[in-house]
Every structure is written in C-alpha cells, then in structure tokens.
Amino acid sequence: MARLEDVAREAGVSASTVSRALSRPGMVAPATLERVRAAADGLGFRVNPAARALITGRTGFFAMLVPDLENPFYAASIAAAQDLAAQRERRLLIAVTDGSAQREQAAVHDLEEQVDGFILLSPVAGTTELKDLHRRKPVVVINRKVPGLTSFTVDTPGGLARIYDRLVELGHTDVAYLAGPPGSWMDRRRRATLAEHAGAPGLRVHIRGPVPPSFTEGARATADLLATGCTAILAYNSLLALGVMFELGRCGVRVPHDISVAAADDMAFAGLPGEPITAVHAPAPDLGRHAVAALIEMAGDASGRRPAGRTLPTTVRLTATLAAPRSAGQAGPVTAGGERTGRRDDPAGQAVDPR
Amino acid sequence: MARLEDVAREAGVSASTVSRALSRPGMVAPATLERVRAAADGLGFRVNPAARALITGRTGFFAMLVPDLENPFYAASIAAAQDLAAQRERRLLIAVTDGSAQREQAAVHDLEEQVDGFILLSPVAGTTELKDLHRRKPVVVINRKVPGLTSFTVDTPGGLARIYDRLVELGHTDVAYLAGPPGSWMDRRRRATLAEHAGAPGLRVHIRGPVPPSFTEGARATADLLATGCTAILAYNSLLALGVMFELGRCGVRVPHDISVAAADDMAFAGLPGEPITAVHAPAPDLGRHAVAALIEMAGDASGRRPAGRTLPTTVRLTATLAAPRSAGQAGPVTAGGERTGRRDDPAGQAVDPR
C-alpha cells in the first residue's frame, strides 16, 4: 500500500505538501497540486483512515440508530442519508435497535468511540440521556422533538387532522385508530391530535394497540378493529394500514365500500395498483438528508453551535379510499380530492424552537 | 479521555502491560490483570480504535453489502449478523446497493480501506471481480455460489421443487412464476428448477417478470399473472407473493378457492392471520451468523485458509393455500400437509465444493 511519503517522492515534494494537496487543495500551488494528484493516482494512493483519525480525532463515521430496517419510512431515510453522506465523504454506521431502550443504549455505548456523531431515529431514551450524550458527541434526532437538540420531524399530526375532518364531513361516527410503537413520541402526538378532535359532536374514537408498526401486526389487529363497529380505520403508519387492507381483502371486506382506511404516512403505498390510498405523505428522504447535513455542520464547527431543527410539511392525498359510511346512506365512493398541505393553522416547515 | 498510560500509572505497571492485559489476558499474571482491570474500569478507559487500527492494520469493521433493507429476508440476515458481530466485538457496516452493479462497486471501493472483510448478499458483480476483491480482503458471499469463495446459500430450489410436485399432484396444468431481481443468481436457479419440471405431461409454466422483489411489484404484476390463465402462482419470494395476495384480495379473487399461491421464502409470512401460506422456509438469520463467523475465522487466520461454505436446508410447509384448480372439479381446500425437508435427492446442508 502506497504511503504519503511514496507519493511525495514521486511528485518531488514533501509529505506535508501531499497531505495538504489532498485534503486542502486551496493551500497548494496549482502546479504542485496537479503533480501531486498525478503521482497519487499513478500509485493508487489512498489515505490510511486510521492514521488520519488518530491525529484529527475524527473518523468520518456517523452512527445512525434505527428501530427497524424493514419499515419503508426508515429505509427511505437511511438510503437518502447514506447517499448524502457518501457525497460528503462520510460513512454511515447503521445499527438496529428494535425500538428497545436497552439495545439503543448498548449501540450508543459501543459506537461512541468510533463515530463523529449520532443520528437517532425515533429514539426511546429519556431526554436526559439524550442531552447527556450530546455533551460528548453531536446528536441529531429524527421523528421526535427533544428540547435542546437538533430535531427533524414531519407534521403528521397536521395531516392526520385533515383526514379526520374529512371523515367527519363524510358522516362517520365511529373511527378506530390503530396505535403505533409502544412508548413512541410520534404515536403520542398522533393520539393527542385525535383526542383534540374527539370532541366533535356524535363522534367516537376507538383506540386499539399499541402494536409494533409492521404489516403483520396490522393484519393481526384487523379483527379487533372491526369489532369496534367502526366505519373507518386510521393506522399509525402505512405498514399497519397495508396489513389491515390485506386482511380486509382476505376476509372479503371491501375498501371503501364497506369501510374507509387511511394511514399517517404513505411510504408503503407508492405505486400500488388501484385507487391511490388516502394518506399523509411524509418526506422521509428529506429527513435523512437534513440530519446528515446538520451533523456535518455540527461536527465541523468546534464552536458548539447547533443548527436549527425543522418540522417538514406533509402532504395529504384525499382519495376514494375514503367514502361515506354505508349506514349514512351515501353509497359509492366520494370523488377524489386534490392534494392539500398539512396543518392548516401552522406554517409548514417552521423552525423548531432552538432553545 | 483516559489513555493507556493513565491506566498504567494508576495500576503501577507499564503501558505495555496494560495493553497486554486488555487484549491478551493470558499473557499477564492474574494479580496484575486484576489490578489493571480495576484501574481501567475506574478511569472509564476505552481503547482508541484508530490507534489500535493504525498499528494492527485491523479496524474491527466488516462491510455488509445488501441490495435492499426492506426485504425481510435481508433484514433478518442483517440483524442476526449484527448480533453475532457485536458479541465478537466486531461492527458491521451496512451499505445498500439497490442491486445495482455500479453502486455495489462504488461501495466496495469506498469501504475497502476501512474494513477487515466483506459480506456480500446476492452480489451482482462478476465472478472475476469478486475473486479479485478476495485477493485483497476476505470475502464471504450469501445467496450465491461463487467458485473459490466461501458461499452460504439456502436450498430454495429443492423446496420449490416440492411445491411444484404438489401442484402437479393437485391437477394444476398452468402455473405462473413471477421472477425476481433481474440478473440475480438465485432467480436463475429457481427458474432452472421450474424448467426441469416443465417436462411433466400437460404442464405449462408461464414466466412473468423479472421484477424487483417488493410488495408493490407483486401487486402490480398480478393482473399480468392472472392474464396467463394460470391456476397457481409461484413467486420469487414472499414479498412478491404478499403483494400478489394483497391484490388478489382487493380484486375479490379468493385463495385458494380461485387460485393457489406459494412463495420461495416465507420471511414476510410469519404471524399472519388465517391459514398459513405455503412457502419454502429459508433460515435467513443463520446465513447472517454463518457469514460473520466465517469472516472472523478468515480475518484472524493469516494463512489464507478459507472456511468451507454451506447450503442450508430449507423447510417446506404445504398448507391449504394450495388447492386443486377449480377446473379440475375438486372444489374446496386440500387438507394441510405437514412439514417436509427441502430437496429430496440431495442431502441438506451439504458442503460447497471448496475448489
């Protein structure tokens, strides 16, 4: 393996010049730069990351902790994050936590020495632990707001409210909500949104779950949801909704004729045949990219300045998978609505309070 | 951050002794060992991985390249691999390739300096490139046999053959196969298995696809599959099969009354309500563990000896999602069968020819 000094000899300069040419091209004369580059290419030189890390104290790795790889929302965030990281010459270390506080903590502990920062997706650790970690390494949080940390979230509650309003408008009186991951910050927010609306006249909200947000659990919970006597089902996320719809199909219950279905993010719905499913669209790839960009900024800036987080706007697609309940006498699907932006009374994409 | 020397001072020994105590406890007197450990714990000492890597040339990282995170087969392999790696004090660097040769190559190139070896899941690179890579770093392949490399595969073709036989037995004459990832070694093997059976009297096999093995693609391909006039559908994997069943349910086609469905691995089926789905069960977590174990063995052994690969046996569960075709006059589901082991004429778990 060629070393810096080999390149230096080949290019007729010193090792420091090669180092500078390769990592800070602006600090070197253009002619020298070219000679160094030619020599490096010729020898197939690649820096030894360990040697660099030893002296700089930075490894070029970020740890990204996710509850679950199969969840398309997370998978999309990861993929986008990894792309941006690769562009900026950083690498992402993915660790799966299964949504368990213990595994999350273990992963943080294991990785702490090896990374320049953490991206935490839907972390379950306490606020105190998270802030504590941030004192040691830069931390960015996705899908949860943690005061004092840079957080990127999506305005799903705003979108959910839109769907909820639509259901009321259509005449539904019994809506079931299938709750997501136990202990999840996002699920609490979604439930809170529903609770706010439960005051509407003659409206009942039946909460079932919580369950891990997977296709299988959606299918398994379906019988329970139907047993509530509801005419519409809202699911914590699209994976659960898909599982519900799968089971409904298997049991011969038709959507939307017999029941309306909607979900809080549409990651699993893209490209499905038939009528598009009513859902709140969340820009998962953007979350991943924002997090990486913020982490790079923090890790580069020794001053401890912390970039502001954001709540990204969601988009609601109201479609014919929502219809009036059969009992309301308005048979047949409703005409598909257009796209609308998330929460109405709250400017989308507003910055998180950077306390 | 405490350094080796701090621990040494605290324990009243030299830095070399601390180093030995921590990485080769057998080389140190028990009393010393204990004192060193106490001191290290007390100071919260953690080795600097960069410094260690600089001198040993080993980073403790393995790269694991996967086509897709959402695929439950891969997700299960990854999770199990990561668990074993963590136990053995190794870390796994997951990189997503999307099944693209270009991204795969880029990932290998990017990671080569940073890892002690590669685990390649369903790689698409040519045999020559793979062997070439193996000359530089230890390589273990999952889900594809590459002559000259340690490969771990599952005997899915054997299981598929069982399902196929069963379909013939039930009187099916038109079977559709939904092919998996374009260019995939596994898909070629599965098709070959079907081709061998297509000779059966009066039997037609309709191949559709290839498509990326996702739920969505399964749903989208369903109309095409039905258009073949088949009475049974086999899918490359369970994600596709699930998508097919979803769409069948949506369109009011009943399984198995109207059509039989089976898949080549059952990762996505576990725990689903209703009749268990006929599928070939593949031990995905074992693949991940085997790969990590083999890689650790290779990376530790400088002699260049290469552990043997294996083909893990599959299990077929024949259930009532397979029934006689309606045209055969045998209405109603068939009694569920028991579990049977994969390929019959081939001892399961046989070693790969270690050429």
Add this chain to the structure above:
DNA sequence: CTGAAAGCGCTAACAG
C-alpha cells in the same frame, strides 16, 4: 511475566 523503545501513517504547528 514485565518494561523500554520503536514506530504504524498521517496532520498541524512553526518557520522559512
């Protein structure tokens, strides 16, 4: 069994 000494390959002052 333990200590002293010599770097691993690179970057970051510091002069020039």
Add this chain to the structure above:
DNA sequence: CTGTTAGCGCTTTCAG
C-alpha cells in the same frame, strides 16, 4: 506556498 519537526495512542519486538 512549502519543508521540517513533533507527535496522535497504541502494539509489538526485544531484552531482562
């Protein structure tokens, strides 16, 4: 703009 110098924190001979 470039070369010289001095390590980063650890492991590993080599003696004792």
